Amino acid sequence: MAADRSKIIYTLTDEAPYLATHAFLPIVRTFAAAAGIDVVESDISVANRILGEFPDFLGEQQKTHNTLTELAGKTLQPDANIIKLPNISASQNQLVAAIRELRGQGYMVPEYPENPKNDDDKAIRQRYARVLGSAVNPVLREGNSDRRAPKAVKEFARKHPHSMGEWSPASRTHVSHMTHGDFYAGEKSMTLDKARDVRMELVTKSGKTIVLKPKVSLLAGEIIDSMFMSKKALLAFYEQQIEDAKNTGVMFSLHVKATMMKVSHPIVFGHCVRMFYKEAFDKHGKLFDELGVNVNNGMANLYEKIATLPQSQQDEIKRDLHACLENRPALAMVDSAKGITNFHSPNDIIVDASMPAMIRQGGKMYGADGRLKEVKAVIPESTFARIYQEIINFCKWHGNFDPKTMGTVPNVGLMAQQAEEYGSHDKTFEIPEDGVANITDLATGEVLLSQKVEQGDLWRMCQVKDAAIRDWVKLAVTRARNSGMTAVFWLDAFRPHEAELRKKVDAYLKEHDTTGLDIQVMSQVHAMRFTLERVIRGRDTISVTGNILRDYLTDLFPIMELGTSAKMLSIVPLMAGGGMYETGAGGSAPKHVQQLVEENHLRWDSLGEFLALAVSLEDEGIKTGNTRAKVLAAALDAATGKLLENNKSPSPRTGQLDNRGSQFYLTMYWAQALAAQTQDAGLAQRFAPLAQALTANEQKIVEELNAVQGRPADIGGYYFPDRKKVSAVMRPSATFNGALAALQS
Numbered sequence: 001m002a003a004d005r006s007k008i009i010y011t012l013t014d015e016a017p018y019l020a021t022h023a024f025l026p027i028v029r030t031f032a033a034a035a036g037i038d039v040v041e042s043d044i045s046v047a048n049r050i051l052g053e054f055p056d057f058l059g060e061q062q063k064t065h066n067t068l069t070e071l072a073g074k075t076l077q078p079d080a081n082i083i084k085l086p087n088i089s090a091s092q093n094q095l096v097a098a099i100r101e102l103r104g105q106g107y108m109v110p111e112y113p114e115n116p117k118n119d120d121d122k123a124i125r126q127r128y129a130r131v132l133g134s135a136v137n138p139v140l141r142e143g144n145s146d147r148r149a150p151k152a153v154k155e156f157a158r159k160h161p162h163s164m165g166e167w168s169p170a171s172r173t174h175v176s177h178m179t180h181g182d183f184y185a186g187e188k189s190m191t192l193d194k195a196r197d198v199r200m201e202l203v204t205k206s207g208k209t210i211v212l213k214p215k216v217s218l219l220a221g222e223i224i225d226s227m228f229m230s231k232k233a234l235l236a237f238y239e240q241q242i243e244d245a246k247n248t249g250v251m252f253s254l255h256v257k258a259t260m261m262k263v264s265h266p267i268v269f270g271h272c273v274r275m276f277y278k279e280a281f282d283k284h285g286k287l288f289d290e291l292g293v294n295v296n297n298g299m300a301n302l303y304e305k306i307a308t309l310p311q312s313q314q315d316e317i318k319r320d321l322h323a324c325l326e327n328r329p330a331l332a333m334v335d336s337a338k339g340i341t342n343f344h345s346p347n348d349i350i351v352d353a354s355m356p357a358m359i360r361q362g363g364k365m366y367g368a369d370g371r372l373k374e375v376k377a378v379i380p381e382s383t384f385a386r387i388y389q390e391i392i393n394f395c396k397w398h399g400n401f402d403p404k405t406m407g408t409v410p411n412v413g414l415m416a417q418q419a420e421e422y423g424s425h426d427k428t429f430e431i432p433e434d435g436v437a438n439i440t441d442l443a444t445g446e447v448l449l450s451q452k453v454e455q456g457d458l459w460r461m462c463q464v465k466d467a468a469i470r471d472w473v474k475l476a477v478t479r480a481r482n483s484g485m486t487a488v489f490w491l492d493a494f495r496p497h498e499a500e501l502r503k504k505v506d507a508y509l510k511e512h513d514t515t516g517l518d519i520q521v522m523s524q525v526h527a528m529r530f531t532l533e534r535v536i537r538g539r540d541t542i543s544v545t546g547n548i549l550r551d552y553l554t555d556l557f558p559i560m561e562l563g564t565s566a567k568m569l570s571i572v573p574l575m576a577g578g579g580m581y582e583t584g585a586g587g588s589a590p591k592h593v594q595q596l597v598e599e600n601h602l603r604w605d606s607l608g609e610f611l612a613l614a615v616s617l618e619d620e621g622i623k624t625g626n627t628r629a630k631v632l633a634a635a636l637d638a639a640t641g642k643l644l645e646n647n648k649s650p651s652p653r654t655g656q657l658d659n660r661g662s663q664f665y666l667t668m669y670w671a672q673a674l675a676a677q678t679q680d681a682g683l684a685q686r687f688a689p690l691a692q693a694l695t696a697n698e699q700k701i702v703e704e705l706n707a708v709q710g711r712p713a714d715i716g717g718y719y720f721p722d723r724k725k726v727s728a729v730m731r732p733s734a735t736f737n738g739a740l741a742a743l744q745s
């Protein structure tokens, strides 16, 4: 065993994974301790990040570290070994709710200034901007992305295929995207000849210069882009699509990523809501402004704000809103039973998960009557929307995919060092006046990229560093070599940014021995078609993509192949030498928390954690020479295989095996595998009593775990639950807890 104690950092996040971790961490610690590994927590939940941001508002006992900054620092160290669970990328609604909850618990962080009135408000809002939206992943992902379905998981899906809806060739479901005036249409891009400091500025029609971002430092070889979305074109597009859906009788739905694209997409979302309810906004717009209504945060915001008005006035507004609904096309629902529509809140329909779910269901979404219906999927930006139309065309022609026979599509995604859209948040602006938007060299005054823009347009700059691209190409070649799969770079020669990327890909591929490998470069639409033709023939194809397609495809293909993206192995080989092991490609499954609170059943599948932990332990073993960590990893892999084989994953139905039961089985199989292995007699001896105790008490433990279900569970909060209560809810089997404790003592 290694002399020094090794360390694995385990993140605490939000919602379903936060709950599951409270059951899993005591198990992990019990096993890891046997290899001298400390498992330390890093709480990066949205609530803890708020507390970490505002120590000056808290009492001494309430103060906490800025854990995210600390963890981000850790990713830059070569010995980093981090298990990263999915976290909430908070919409403004969620942020406000989290603040409310914290204040309700006596943590007096400032109220969120929705409409800042003075400099103090602005400063607080700026601090909250560091917590809003996708604030965690971009700063932790200091490496590119390697996501794939492990062999055992793929085999399980083939043996136990999940349900898939039927596609009809006559389906009217389709994608609508802008054909002009979007980010794709006018994008400009360049590769930097040398390191430069630049600023982003708007030279208005009247000749004023407004500095929007005073300084961005760029490295030699970095690719930068300047692009904008025209407000006029966007509004015309929405009007046309709403009319088209009405005239053709197809349901309307909007799919954006307001959480990750936290500056631009809430605005894109809000324009659609205002257009849909145009008549009501024309009539009550002034009052809405006075009330501070901001439907960039969804209709939930509007309903909350009008609740302060006299009842008669509220009734009138609601009548007018309902009248709009009568005159507009049917709207896709998030929760038909509760009357929650696609416009309720921008975090309810998130494109990477919502489009695959719709495609899996045979091209349908739920309508107000609770029935599945064909749908117009509005995805304004054409840059990536077209891949969804391509897969829809394919499904109409070939029918839905068959999980029993379909090939697999792993992904190698470019995201390191805040690549592409990840780094654009502080470089995205809603243009205040007509003019010219320039990226200008600070030293020379040279205008590098220039766009003619109008008031209300969204203008942004993206950047991607040369080192990140080089690392991405290397990872693609490594994955192609190790898997023997064909690898396709999805790069559109007609998009300026990707034309620049293609040059670098061509150059960096030459740095590797690619003999015998099949590596191709295609535009996105062709790549999708090529990949799907192979998929239905059972062939495997690595997609090598930029950041957004990384996100989209690592939900899309897993959801078709495995029924969920939660079962993916998701590795971030950190560029500094460490490793970050993400637990699946999915999110934090808010619906699951609702079921736990109402019925004490957690349908969250922790398979992603099991897979990630095995790789993390293996990595620790290899890097530090800790052979026991390797034995633990191999046994965990065997246990995960057995878990799948014996179908001990959580059931969605209350009363049946849930997350806790699934974790019990994993523990039992893990202990059994350790007791049975012959590589390390000490470990075998240590885990034999646990294996014995769990095996002997299997039925009793499962009964204890299932007995608590069917009644509400109290976890003492949503964003900032009471950890003692969570642990009590997540560890209800005295027999199981006792067996683990016996090993620790």
Ligand SMILES: NC(=O)C1=CN([C@@H]2O[C@H](COP(=O)(O)OP(=O)(O)OC[C@H]3O[C@@H](n4cnc5c(N)ncnc54)[C@H](OP(=O)(O)O)[C@@H]3O)[C@@H](O)[C@H]2O)C=CC1
Residues within 6 Å of the ligand: 085, 086, 087, 088, 089, 090, 137, 259, 260, 347, 350, 353, 354, 564, 565, 566, 584, 585, 586, 587, 588, 589, 590, 591, 592, 603, 604, 605, 606, 608, 652
């Ligand atoms: N890496 C990260 O940090 C990520 C974070 N997010 C964040 O997660 C939140 C929710 O995002 P959303 O788009 O709803 O996507 P999710 O992936 O969280 O949820 C969509 C659905 O996928 C299924 N699902 C996801 N994970 C699991 C699991 N482990 N076990 C079983 N089923 C699972 C559930 O289906 P069913 O209801 O049918 O059981 C769930 O309702 C957002 O705040 C988002 O920002 C999103 C993606 C990645």
Ligand SMILES: O=C(O)CCC(=O)C(=O)O
Residues within 6 Å of the ligand: 089, 133, 134, 135, 137, 138, 259, 260, 352, 550, 551, 554, 585, 586
């Ligand atoms: O960072 C986010 O907001 C979500 C990330 C995500 O969806 C993914 O990485 O798949």
Ligand SMILES: [Mg+2]
Residues within 6 Å of the ligand: 352, 551, 552, 554, 555, 585, 586
């Ligand atoms: Mg995603």
